[in-house]
Amino acid sequence: MSPVSSHKNPRVEVLIHQALPKTLTYLLPEGQAAPRGTLVSVPLGKKKGFGVVLGLSNENIDEAKLKPIEAPLELPPLKNALLDFIMWVAEYTLSSPGNVLAMALGGQSVLAAPKPRKKKEETETLISPEKHPLSPAQEVAANQLVEDVKKHHFAVTLLDGVTGSGKTETYCEAIEAAMAAGRQALVMLPEIALTTQLVGRLAKRFGFQPALWHSGLTPATRRDTWKAVAEGKAKLVVGARSALFLPYADLGVIVVDEEHDGSYKQEDGVIYHARDMAVVRGKMEKIPVVLSSATPSLETVLNMRAKKYQHVHLPERHGQAVLPRIHLVDLRKEQMPRGGWISPTLQNAIRECLQRGEQSLLFLNRRGYAPLTLCRSCGYRFACPQCTAWLVEHRDGGKHRLVCHHCGTAELYPRSCRECKKENTLAACGPGVERLKEEAGKLFPNARIAVMASDTQEHLAALHQTIAAMEAGQIDILIGTQIVAKGYHFPGLTLVGVIDGDLGLQGGDLRAAEHTFQLLAQVAGRSGRVDVHGRVYIQTVQPQHAVMQNLAQYDRDRLVETLIREREKFAMPPYARLATVTLSATDPAAGKEIAKKLAANIPLQADVEVLGPAPAPMAMLRGRFRLRFLVKTAKATKIQEFIRNWLSLVKIPHTTRVSVDIDPQNFS
């Protein structure tokens, strides 16, 4: 194909940042240049659209149908490596390239004309950079990362070390090397809005405030940051998974912190795993990628063993810090208090801790007061009318409510049973963090107790207050959900109690054991970091379980060995490929009809197995009924090609939505 358009007036191919099925062709007004990568606004229907020029077009369409592009936007063009990345991600995830482009453009606000506003001071410089001396082990690890940055080549390195071993200080050396070479650095965090501590640490380390990127930014900040990234003015970007798609002027290194963390998986819209996509972007930008974790994912461990990833190991806690002792509390043998969840063993440990003036953390991965409400008279259980889920009782925050954790609908706590209408018959079943706080309050009336849970973004300020109070030693017992596991460092914390160690093991999920181990190991790592030997108590009814045994003995490798053999035996990833295809419709009969047609049209292929349709784990979500297929193929099979071909065989009406998840994380 000739790069020069054969038509009389030059035409360009434009990728629009919407979910259109294909690119569109526009006329290029005379005398205007719009090379590949130029961001343009274009007429689209009766509205205006934004897009990126992919190049000249030879598309054979009647010129009368074509409209000219409007003026190019006054923004830096997207580089080839980013355009390639966008196309690659769209292809891999089976989503529209326009939707992936939208992520690169950082949402509508970036392109819309800026409102005039006061200019903020660009570079906020603090006290000069504060660099800590590295241990010999850190130095060896850092040198290897720095080498890769200097060579400006693609390499993936697992930075592996227990909590407190100094992974952050180590990858900071790589960031510094990238910035010294005039390039940018990206640090990805699982949940950046919650992780102010690490951002503060990085700011101190480098002597300036890094640029932040996450979904909670205001439109104006978003636009400013996007531009600063594209112009190369933002040298260090700390962001959530979406920061991976930004148009870096000259990226030098990507760090994926807590690479095993499940929140790197985007579950709606374009469904992708940010850690895996970071590796792809690194390859396209020809730069090193650092995956940092104390409990690496199985996938990463296997890539390391296959020599696809390099491995640098930080063997021990830095300085005088020692790993905490982990005790398993066998709940079958404990005399549990009536209506309570804190065992006598854990109570004693908390009491000792209080007497010494040290802090405790009680971990329970359940928000609210009680996960289930039932009627003692007729047995009715309060379920969400929109979702396949029980309503969760919440008491804190002023209102006594029943809340659905999946769609967010809330109602005032009822006076009577929905079913039998009797009054005063409702009972709270099971504990949430709020109820645990009540129990701890009764047991330790003089202790200062606080709850930390990621209820919503609105409570972010409250969350930061709690963190600050905990750091300042104004809290004796902190009760928290999994957000307390996210890398906070509380110097006075010496005791961690896991209330229900078995919670994550239910459901028979492929990754249940792995995730439970990672979460509990991370929670355990909160305890005793500086000069005090920390202690961890894990309450469990199955202390013999491999996860519990290996936690207690710090034998991560043995658990990994067991899990790898399991995956191999059952031909599960990474020894095979998986994808889910989920149909959803407001009318259950309509969804079922399409599922039936799809089931009847599964192409026969020796290396592909399709299971289903079966009700999805959330059979109803936000009022839509969901059915799911599971596609399993041999490792070498192009699973996307198979699914695209299969879906093309059945006409699917607008009312039934299809979503494909390549490499799903959670399924039973």
Added chain:
DNA sequence: AGCACGCCGACT
């Protein structure tokens, strides 16, 4: 994704 178009039931 928007948004317009068009084909069927309810009401002035």
Added chain:
DNA sequence: GTCGGCGTGCTC
């Protein structure tokens, strides 16, 4: 006879 429900299809 018109208003408006949403199912279908197009956007250069």
